[in-house]
Amino acid sequence: MTSRRRPTQADVARLAGVSQSTVSMVLNQRDGGSILISEDTVEKVRNAMQVLGYAPDPIAQMLAQGRNRLLGIFNYDPTNSYLRDGFYYKILAGIENGADQHGYNILLLTRNRADQKRSIFEGGVNTLRLADGAILMGKYPNHDELRRLTREGYPFVYIGRRDVPEIEFDWVISDYHSAGKQATQHLIDLKHRVIGYVCESSAFDANSTQERWRGCQEVVQATPDAQLILIDQSVVADPAQLRDLLQTQHVTALICNDAINFREANNSLIQISLRVPDDISILSLGDTLGDFATSLRVTYVRLNQEQVGEAAVNRLVSRLDGSSSDRVQQSLIPCEFVVGDTTTWRGSG
Amino acid sequence: MTSRRRPTQADVARLAGVSQSTVSMVLNQRDGGSILISEDTVEKVRNAMQVLGYAPDPIAQMLAQGRNRLLGIFNYDPTNSYLRDGFYYKILAGIENGADQHGYNILLLTRNRADQKRSIFEGGVNTLRLADGAILMGKYPNHDELRRLTREGYPFVYIGRRDVPEIEFDWVISDYHSAGKQATQHLIDLKHRVIGYVCESSAFDANSTQERWRGCQEVVQATPDAQLILIDQSVVADPAQLRDLLQTQHVTALICNDAINFREANNSLIQISLRVPDDISILSLGDTLGDFATSLRVTYVRLNQEQVGEAAVNRLVSRLDGSSSDRVQQSLIPCEFVVGDTTTWRGSG
DNA sequence: CTGAAAGCGCTTACAG
DNA sequence: CTGAAAGCGCTTACAG
Numbered sequence: 001m002t003s004r005r006r007p008t009q010a011d012v013a014r015l016a017g018v019s020q021s022t023v024s025m026v027l028n029q030r031d032g033g034s035i036l037i038s039e040d041t042v043e044k045v046r047n048a049m050q051v052l053g054y055a056p057d058p059i060a061q062m063l064a065q066g067r068n069r070l071l072g073i074f075n076y077d078p079t080n081s082y083l084r085d086g087f088y089y090k091i092l093a094g095i096e097n098g099a100d101q102h103g104y105n106i107l108l109l110t111r112n113r114a115d116q117k118r119s120i121f122e123g124g125v126n127t128l129r130l131a132d133g134a135i136l137m138g139k140y141p142n143h144d145e146l147r148r149l150t151r152e153g154y155p156f157v158y159i160g161r162r163d164v165p166e167i168e169f170d171w172v173i174s175d176y177h178s179a180g181k182q183a184t185q186h187l188i189d190l191k192h193r194v195i196g197y198v199c200e201s202s203a204f205d206a207n208s209t210q211e212r213w214r215g216c217q218e219v220v221q222a223t224p225d226a227q228l229i230l231i232d233q234s235v236v237a238d239p240a241q242l243r244d245l246l247q248t249q250h251v252t253a254l255i256c257n258d259a260i261n262f263r264e265a266n267n268s269l270i271q272i273s274l275r276v277p278d279d280i281s282i283l284s285l286g287d288t289l290g291d292f293a294t295s296l297r298v299t300y301v302r303l304n305q306e307q308v309g310e311a312a313v314n315r316l317v318s319r320l321d322g323s324s325s326d327r328v329q330q331s332l333i334p335c336e337f338v339v340g341d342t343t344t345w346r347g348s349g
Numbered sequence: 350m351t352s353r354r355r356p357t358q359a360d361v362a363r364l365a366g367v368s369q370s371t372v373s374m375v376l377n378q379r380d381g382g383s384i385l386i387s388e389d390t391v392e393k394v395r396n397a398m399q400v401l402g403y404a405p406d407p408i409a410q411m412l413a414q415g416r417n418r419l420l421g422i423f424n425y426d427p428t429n430s431y432l433r434d435g436f437y438y439k440i441l442a443g444i445e446n447g448a449d450q451h452g453y454n455i456l457l458l459t460r461n462r463a464d465q466k467r468s469i470f471e472g473g474v475n476t477l478r479l480a481d482g483a484i485l486m487g488k489y490p491n492h493d494e495l496r497r498l499t500r501e502g503y504p505f506v507y508i509g510r511r512d513v514p515e516i517e518f519d520w521v522i523s524d525y526h527s528a529g530k531q532a533t534q535h536l537i538d539l540k541h542r543v544i545g546y547v548c549e550s551s552a553f554d555a556n557s558t559q560e561r562w563r564g565c566q567e568v569v570q571a572t573p574d575a576q577l578i579l580i581d582q583s584v585v586a587d588p589a590q591l592r593d594l595l596q597t598q599h600v601t602a603l604i605c606n607d608a609i610n611f612r613e614a615n616n617s618l619i620q621i622s623l624r625v626p627d628d629i630s631i632l633s634l635g636d637t638l639g640d641f642a643t644s645l646r647v648t649y650v651r652l653n654q655e656q657v658g659e660a661a662v663n664r665l666v667s668r669l670d671g672s673s674s675d676r677v678q679q680s681l682i683p684c685e686f687v688v689g690d691t692t693t694w695r696g697s698g
Numbered sequence: 699c700t701g702a703a704a705g706c707g708c709t710t711a712c713a714g
Numbered sequence: 715c716t717g718a719a720a721g722c723g724c725t726t727a728c729a730g
Contacts, residue, residue: 006501008722008723009723009724010723018700019702020702020723020724021700021701021702021724021725022700022701025725027724037700038700053501055475056723056724057724058478058724059408059412059417059722059724060412060706061725062724063406063412063706063708063724063725064705064723064724065706065725065726089438092441097459099459100459105458105476105479106456106457106459107456107457108445108454108456108457109454110455121404126404127407127454129407130454152355358707359707367716368716368718369707369708369717370710370717370718370719371717373707373709373710374709374710376708377709386716387716405707406706406707406708407708408708409706409708409722410707410708412707412721412722412723413709413710413721414710415709415722
C-alpha cells in the first residue's frame with residue numbers, strides 16, 4: 001500500500017520536457033485533431049505518461065469543465081419497498097443501459113436510508129449537485145424539494161407521474177391506464193361480466209394503481225351489465241372469505257393489481273379447489289414473478305420497466321446535451337398485454 | 350431554466366462582508382467548534398447563505414479535500430448475467446445499505462456495457478479514480494487490471510473469490526463450501542445414498558460452483574456407499590432423459606446448484622409424475638425464486654447476498670478510513686440452511 | 699506549434 | 715477571532 005502521490009500532468013510535463021498545458025492538449029486531442037501538436041511532442045508526452053502510469057484526475061477535470069457525465073439517482077422510498085416484484089431492479093437496469101449508451105456513469109444517492117424521510121437537501125446542500133442531472137423516484141416525493149430543484153434549474157426526470165402544485169417537470173411512466181383497459185377488454189371479450197379487482201388497500205391510492213383502476217372502469221362502464229368489484233388483498237388471503245365473495249357476487253374473473261396479488265389469489269384458489277381458468281379466469285396487471293411451478297402461462301401485462309428507465313435517461317441526457325427544447329416532457333411507455341393460459345371464456349368449465 | 354451561475358462562497362462572503370475563507374470555516378464548523386468564530390459573523394454568513402440559496406460545490410470540495418466519500422462499483426460481467434436469480438440486485442442492496450450507514454454514496458460504473466469485455470482502464474485512465482475505493486465483481490476479471498490497481502494502491506474489495514497470480518487482495522463471498530456440506534449431510538442423514546447434482550455445464554467451472562461441489566463431495570466421500578452424480582441441466586430439462594437417469598442410477602435425491610436448476614428440475618419431475626418429496630427429495634443450493642404456486646416450502650440454502658454486499662462495504666470503508674490494518678482480508682459469509690418440505694427420508698413414499 | 703496564466707470553487711495552514 | 719495566500723489537478727483562452 002505504499003501509494004506515493006499519483007503522477008500529475010505536471011510530472012508528465014517535466015519528464016517529457018514540455019509544458020503542463022501541452023500535456024493536457026495531448027490528452028484531450030479531439031478527433032480529427034483540430035489542435036495541432038507535432039508528432040514528436042505527442043510521442044514524448046505519450047511515453048512519459050506510460051512511464052509514470054499517468055491517469056488524469058476526474059475530479060479535477062470536472063471542476064475545470066463544469067460537468068462530469070454523472071447521472072444521479074435518488075429514491076424517496078426506502079429501497080426495500082421496491083424489492084416487491086423487482087420493480088426497482090428493472091428500472092435500475094434500464095437506467096444503467098441508457099447511461100452506458102450515452103457515456104454516463106451513475107451516482108446512486110444512498111443518504112438517509114436510516115431516517116424515515118429521505119431528503120435531497122441536507123443542511124441546505126443539494127446532494128444531487130455532484131451529478132449533472134438526476135432521475136428521481138419514489139411514491140411520496142417532498143414537494144418543496146422538487147420546487148426548489150425546479151427553481152434552481154437543476155435538470156431531473158421523475159419516474160412515475162407526480163403532480164406538484166406550482167411546478168411542472170418531466171416524468172416517464174408505464175401506461176398503466178391503457179394496461180387496465182386492454183386487460184379488461186380481454187375479459188369482456190371472453191364474456192366475463194362480473195370482474196373482481198384485487199388490490200391491497202395500502203396501494204390503492206398510488207397513482208399507478210389509480211391509473212390501472214381507471215382504465216378498467218372505463219371499459220366496464222362502456223359495457224352493459226358489466227361490473228367491477230374492488231376486492232381487498234386481505235379478503236383474497238383468506239380462502240374461505242374469497243369463496244364466499246366469489247359465489248355471492250358471481251365473480252368469474254379476477255384482475256390482480258400486481259404479481260404479488262396474483263400469487264396470493266392463485267394460492268387461495270387452489271385451496272378452495274377452483275380451477276384456473278376453467279372455473280375462474282385470472283390475470284395480473286404487472287410483471288410475473290418468475291415462473292410458477294404450474295404448467296400454466298400467466299396472462300399478464302408486461303410493464304416494460306427497463307424501457308421506462310431507459311426513456312428517463314434519454315430524456316435527461318437530451319436536456320443535458322442541450323439537444324432538446326426546454327418544454328416539459330411527460331411520457332407514457334406502452335405496456336404489452338400477454339395472453340397466457342390463465343384466462344378463458346366464461347363458463348368454459 | 351434561467352439558471353444564472355450558482356452562488357459561490359465568494360458571493361456569500363461579499364454579501365456578508367467577510368472573507369471567503371471565513372465562509373468556508375462557518376460551513377465546515379466541526380462539532381464542538383474547535384474553530385472559533387464570533388456569533389455575529391456566523392449569523393451574518395448564515396443569513397447570506399440563506400438569501401443566496403448557497404450550496405457548496407461537492408466537486409470543488411473533493412478536489413480540495415482529496416476524497417469524496419464515493420464508493421465505486423464495477424462489474425466485469427454484463428449486468429444481465431446477474432438477473433439470474435436476482436443475484437446482482439441483492440448484493441447491490443447490501444452495498445447500498447452499507448454505504449448509507451457509513452455516509453458514502455455509490456458510483457455505478459456503466460462503461461463498456463456495449464463491448465464484450467468491460468474494462469476499468471480506458472485509454473490508460475482508471476475510471477474508478479473518481480471513487481475513493483471500489484467494489485469489484487464479475488466472473489472473469491481482467492488480471493492485468495487487478496494487478497495494476499494493486500500496484501497503484503487503489504483500495505478495492507472483490508465480491509467472489511478470485512485467485513490472481515502475483516497479487517493478493519481482499520474478497521468477500523458466501524460460504525458455498527459449507528453450504529454444500531450442510532445440504533449433503535442433511536440428505537445423508539435422511540438415508541439418501543445416491544444423490545444427483547444438477548448444474549449447467551457452463552456454470553460448473555465457476556468458483557462458486559466448485560466450492561459447492563467440493564463441499565458435497567467431501568461429505569459423500571466420508572459416507573460409505575454414498576455417491577454423487579453430476580447431472581447436466583440439459584438432461585434435467587428433458588423429462589424422459591431425467592426419468593431414465595434417475596431410474597437406472599437409483600437416484601433418490603437431487604441437489605440443485607441454484608434456484609433456476611431447482612425450478613427446471615421440479616417442473617420435469619411434475620411431468621414424469623414423481624412426487625416431491627415422497628418419491629424424490631430435492632433442494633436448492635441457492636436462494637429461492639419467490640414462492641412457487643405449490644404449497645411446498647423449498648429446502649434451500651440462503652446465500653445472504655445482502656450480507657456479502659454489506660461486508661464488502663465494511664471492509665472497504667475500514668481501509669479507507671485507515672481504521673484497519675493493511676493485511677489482506679478475505680472472508681466467507683455463512684449461509685443458512687433452511688429445511689423445507691421438499692426433502693424427506695428416503696423411501697418414505 | 700507551444701507556453702504562461704487565469705480560473706474552476708473549495709480547504710487549510712499561516713499570519714496577524 | 716479573521717483574512718490573504720497557496721494549492722488541489724485540471725482546461726481553456728490568449729500570446730507568441
